[in-house]
Amino acid sequence: MNKRTNLSANDILAIPEDAPERLFSCAATAKKEGRVLTQMWHPDRNKDPRAADVFDRLRKLEAAAEEKIAQGTWETPGLLTITSTDASQYELRYARKVALEVGTMYVWRKSVGFDIPSDNEDLLANAERQIASLTYANDGMRREFARCFPEVVRKIQTPKGVFLLMSKDPGVLLLQDVLDHYNGKMPAKHVAWVLSRLLNIACYLELQGRLAHNAIGPDTVFISPAEHTAHLLGGWWFSTPLGAPMKAAAQRTILCAPPDVLQKKVGDVRTDMEMIQALGRELLGDITGVRLAADPEVHAALVDWLQLSTHRSAVATYKDWQERVLVEAFGPRKFVKLDLTHDMLYAEAL
Template identity: 40%
Template sequence: MKDVTEFTAAEILAIKVEQPEKLFTVDNLKTEKRTLATKWHPDRCKLDEADKVFAHIQNLFKVAEDRIEKNSWNGPATLQYTTKDGSTFKLKYRRVMELEVGKMYIGMKHLAYVITPDYEDLFRNGIKMINSIKYPKPKFEEQFKRQMPVIVKASETDIGFVVVMEKTEELVLLKDLLDYLPENKLDPRHVAWIMSTLCNIACFLDMNGIAHGAISPSTFWVSPKHHSGVLLGGWWYARPAGEKLLALPSESINILPKEVFVDKVGKTVYDRKLIKALGLECLGDKSHSGSTLLKDSSIPSTVLSWLRGATVPSAVDEYSKWGKARDDGFGPRKFVELIVDINQIY
């Protein structure tokens, strides 16, 4: 996040009054407000927009103070917690996101999930499922470990059950990327590499006998720079394939077939259904049916047909079907840059 003195008049006025986190930081709020007030006060600044900018800064500051007082700040700050043995830890984060099971704190190199005490069973299940991931051969570890979560610390604390995971600086939550982009959707060519990554992950989960159950833009992280992705979130809902589910997030409930509510068993085929729904959402269809995309000529028909089609029992066969649809639709593979300034998102 850049220094407040670097913001132009247009940039400040473009910040919505309900998003003071885009201008201020919680640790330096009053100092930043004084700096901005000095710079943009109409008696000092001779720009025509000075009056509007100064008034907007005051409004943003009022909302910021209210957010801090109500503990609902959603910008750069420090998370502090104490474990049961008395150890205290701090984590600098850029953004906080509300979850059905707690909160997620997004830092540059780490990610912290704080699970509320009511969901202790899901917390312990998530840790167990992550620890159950196996790499039968060195080549599998080399390929897939970078797509799976790495736990730095998992503890019972004074603020709930905390799980800290590794996160590289270029990673952005797919949901945040979509919210940031114009029209909240991706070019079909970028959706293609996301689908390839997720189909690959689906094969690995299937090989491990893990039904994740929560693959969505809110749990999958992407690297726009490297065209890669990591499945960091949603592990609280994962189960060994064939075993009873503990719970499902609302996003999955709205997408999965009715049979999931009958047998309530984790199935890897459900993950592949969720992956296709994610692809449709990335293209701009939040209904996940694909019907609103039928007239979009930028989406190859083979790709859309695969996304809208039924999933097949085998993860490997599904990957093969996707590969054919992708290659028939886009032709020879080409690396298309996705230029995103992560600092504008976090």
């Protein structure tokens, strides 16, 4: 309570009227904490010139808290409560909450959750269908690629839609969070191995999966700094079999897909290639790529590759990347350590 009683008038007035979670520690103690604060800031007792405004804000925050508790919509930061249609409740603590075009993503140490509203359940069904269609020619291919794709461990029907829980290794981190850790610009040596892994996945999707993911970006890609692997755990709502009509298109798809693909609105491997290039530019701190040529830390061969159109196939693009771009930009192949863990990354957000 001391933390809240020490808040200034400015601190309390900065809290929106509909965000009681930012003031009270939890739903169970909100009423008690509100009573203490309103007594403390009552204009008859508090001589601060803004006491009346603070008192009014506290009363509105109390009312918002009561309403959210009654409706079951209270959200304690870092704690997600899921109520299923059969009234079962699940509590999950998360490290990161990300708003998506199709719903909300939650990132934990060992899992990733997606809260999908009812009006997007058709996209959820599409994602489940495309993920289920992934096959492997042999055990070696399965060992290499199965871990790159989602594994659903629980599907919970809720009054407002569906909550999907997927497993994740603790060492696998959301790429957007890694980029934020580097203040919007990752070292080129790390961007290179991320792109290598994504191009390898794109080859699998082209030859074996026969589909375009259509949503490769920092909020759908996860990486393992220790193992130098990439994992496409999000964005499957927009995936499309090659040549088949798109169910929907993410904003990123609209920005990156070749014009003829957007006109035809079909699955095309070139979309993934363009999205990987756009991601490379974004990871290097310049989504347009205009300033990269003047960046002494980014080799000209890499700049050119990120700006030029890709080949019509993922395999040809990957071959050019491996045999020419990487060699010219970085020399002989070597493992470059990225010292970043879940605890190091998410401690910054707690």
